[in-house]
Amino acid sequence: MGERTTIENALIVTCDEKWKTIEDGFIAFDGDRISEMGKGSPKQKGETRIDGSGCVVIPGLITAHTHLYGILLRGAQLNIEPPTDFAQVLQRVWWPVDEALSIDDAYASALSASADMLRNGSTLYADTYSGPNSIEGSLAAIARGTREVGMKGIVAFEMTERHNEEEARRGFDEGVSFIESVKTDPLISGMMSIHASFTVGDEIVEKTVKKARELGVPKTIHTSEGLVDLYHNLEEFGERTVERLYRLGLLGPDTCLAHCVHVNEREMDLISQTDTRVAHNPMSNMLNAVGVSPVPRMLEKGITVGLGNDGWIYDPFENMRCALTVHRLASGNPSQIGPEAVLRMATLGGARCYGLEKEVGSLEIGKRADVVVLDGMNVPTPLNKVSVLGHLLNTFSGADVRDVFVNGKQVVANRRLALVSDQKVAEVSRNSAESLWSRLN
Ligand SMILES: [Zn+2]
Known part of the structure; x- marks a missing residue:
């Protein structure tokens, strides 16, 4: 099973075949797979609990x-x-x-x-x-x-x-x-x-x-x-x-x-x-x-x-x-x-x-917990079940991505990488680019 994570009080856009959207909902994952999803709050809280108030949750x-x-x-x-x-x-x-x-x-x-x-x-x-x-x-x-x-x-x-x-x-x-x-x-x-x-x-x-x-x-x-x-x-x-x-x-x-x-x-x-x-x-x-x-x-x-x-x-x-x-x-x-x-x-x-539709691409029970939490704080008009699709294409950008989970593990927390420092990544990349550019010119 693995550790349980719950994201609560969120507007969930499952992106499943029927475009199911849940207002004031929760999503739970035990280990690397989505185990529960619905309105209100889960019976069993997670070891990790994320407050999704004002947020939109979408599949990775x-x-x-x-x-x-x-x-x-x-x-x-x-x-x-x-x-x-x-x-x-x-x-x-x-x-x-x-x-x-x-x-x-x-x-x-x-x-x-x-x-x-x-x-x-x-x-x-x-x-x-x-x-x-x-x-x-x-x-x-x-x-x-x-x-x-x-x-x-x-x-x-x-x-x-x-x-x-x-x-x-x-x-x-x-x-x-x-x-x-x-x-x-x-x-x-x-x-x-x-x-x-x-x-x-x-x-x-x-x-x-x-x-x-x-x-x-x-x-x-x-x-x-x-x-x-x-x-x-x-x-x-x-x-x-x-x-x-x-x-x-x-x-x-x-x-x-x-x-x-x-x-x-x-x-x-x-x-x-x-x-x-x-x-x-x-x-x-x-x-x-x-x-x-x-x-x-x-x-x-x-x-x-x-x-x-x-x-x-x-x-x-x-x-x-x-x-x-x-x-x-x-x-x-x-x-x-x-x-x-x-x-x-x-x-x-x-x-x-890539033949992965049974594993990823939507939020559904049994699928891998690849989950993105978008911060809706700066959305300038009502954010609800009806408007959210429009907002995903017209309002949100990568800068609104607050938390990200891959296989149930948090990899972005509050806009920062969770497993390695953002600064270290930039440093490694800059050094590599500098050397590549000098070899090119
Ligand atoms: Zn290409």
Whole structure:
């Protein structure tokens, strides 16, 4: 059973299938799972009791696609010619960074990006790490940084053949041995990751599909994020990106396609028919000026969509707000997408992207106690059962995250990390960034 924690007097938004909301409610967890939830107060008080008066309790938000090492670039002045398209963003920014990364950077960025996500209300991320000169041991270093702050992570090494086939093979081996090493880990799991269709040949994709099935783990790939991916596939194979991935057997419910910006009706039909999942990264798409993913159309087709940050802004509330607004702007329709659809992406949608919907993504009895307490003190209008969904998209931000629990353990208390000092995390991360920046310039 484990220690009992109760959060009382709170407005609870379960984010379950029926959007059940409980006013003046309580939630209790014994050990790592939610054991009781309801109106009023629990019969048996917890050893740890949290007063949730004036607060909103939601499930831990899920970051369905990220690159933890992106945090080391905050404020960096790179000595490069400004990129004018997405291919140049990769060539001039990300690929040189990838190459400069060390195992220490993998650790430091996992520590600080996990801390940043936790303090902003995200309790689980799906990361893919890319570092051709720091392959072996990188995933264990990421896992170590993540565990130190108490976050959950799905960790993967991003295979690419942009230099040679050997680096993909080493990335494959790193992924496989890591997956086996974390089989019973309560916080960390592994998956297989391919960078993108345009940086790999057929063979490694087919090998990955087979291995992921054998290991029973999800897989992920950047899919038509920029036009470079689409054009490469059209030129090389006479197929659009999703058509090629379909031919190679990559699509299916165990696969999460990141981005899907340049996909047409036929590709969305293939995604829908195969029940493949999609991770939407609206802020990153805007930052890199790659275009707008047709997410409202995907939702109409019944495609499961999660919400990611792609290694840029780690506050899930900012990403939700952007998902709400960008599709309205792009369509000229102020009702194009609503708060429920966006909050769904950040909760159960993200869980479904990786087959974890029975464990996380909503507050339900028996599920893992990944719980976020938002301080409603500064909400300027009535905060109740009816208004709360609107507030979650229009009012709250990561700065309102007061307490966070992961597997029933408190990891953020009163806006500070509970397991390690915020100051130490910042220090480790700054040292790592300083050294990385000097190697880059
Ligand atoms: Zn990405």
